[in-house]
Amino acid sequence: MINLLPTAEKEKLLLEKKKRIVIILWILVLFFLTCSILILFSIKTYIQAQVKSQQYLLLEVKKEGEQSEIQNLQEEISLINLSLARLDFFYRNKVYFCDILEKISQTLPQELYLTNLSVFPYSKEESKGIKISLSGFSPTTETLFEFKQNLEQEPSFKEISFPPSNWIELTDIDFFVTFEIPQNI
Numbered sequence: 001m002i003n004l005l006p007t008a009e010k011e012k013l014l015l016e017k018k019k020r021i022v023i024i025l026w027i028l029v030l031f032f033l034t035c036s037i038l039i040l041f042s043i044k045t046y047i048q049a050q051v052k053s054q055q056y057l058l059l060e061v062k063k064e065g066e067q068s069e070i071q072n073l074q075e076e077i078s079l080i081n082l083s084l085a086r087l088d089f090f091y092r093n094k095v096y097f098c099d100i101l102e103k104i105s106q107t108l109p110q111e112l113y114l115t116n117l118s119v120f121p122y123s124k125e126e127s128k129g130i131k132i133s134l135s136g137f138s139p140t141t142e143t144l145f146e147f148k149q150n151l152e153q154e155p156s157f158k159e160i161s162f163p164p165s166n167w168i169e170l171t172d173i174d175f176f177v178t179f180e181i182p183q184n185i
Contacts, residue, residue, distance in 0.1 A: 100132070100181065103157075107150035112138045115174075122180065129182035138173045148177075156181055 003010065097119070108114070114136040122131045138144040144166060151160050160179040 100130070103154055104132075104134070107147060107154055109143050109146045109150070111140070111143045112136060112147055127182050129180055131178060131180050133176070133178045135174070135176045138175055139171060141167065141170055141173065144173055144175055151177070151179060158182055 005013070100119070101117075104114075104117075114134055116133070116135040118133040120131045120133070122129060138147065144162075148160070148162055151157050157179045158181070160177065162175070162177050166173060166175040166177070
């Protein structure tokens with residue numbers, strides 16, 4: 001095909017062809033930029049959502065950590081309070097064994113001696129205290145009877161019990177006695 005157009009028209013057509021190519025290139029560049037912007041915006045939105053979810057998880061973990069620390073501290077405090085309550089109970093209800101031994105030794109006649117002394121705490125419905133069991137040797141029933149009277153005269157000794165087997169022998173008696181010392185609650 002022969003082009004019979006004048007050179008001015010040829011240049012005009014060439015110029016128009018170049019304009020169309022430039023316009024198409026600009027449209028492609030703008031389309032590429034628009035797509036790039038949209039892709040970057042969606043990536044930004046995704047990353048922000050991930051950051052927010054991670055921050056939320058971090059806050060939850062911190063709360064759980066603080067709650068577990070608080071719970072551990074509360075458990076320690078309750079254990080310490082329990083120990084303190086036990087110590088308080090012990091010191092409020094302490095028994096002075098020296099006083100008990102002194103009272104018992106004051107009731108013993110000269111010839112009588114003890115071979116065994118047992119002390120047990122007891123708790124009844126409305127009272128509590130100490131139950132004491134004594135065993136020993138008495139040369140005569142008169143000495144044992146004197147010991148019994150001495151125990152009965154002591155106001156802090158209650159429920160004194162001599163078994164009947166103590167009174168069978170007249171001499172060289174191995175005796176046994178129990179009594180209680182009540183405490184105020």
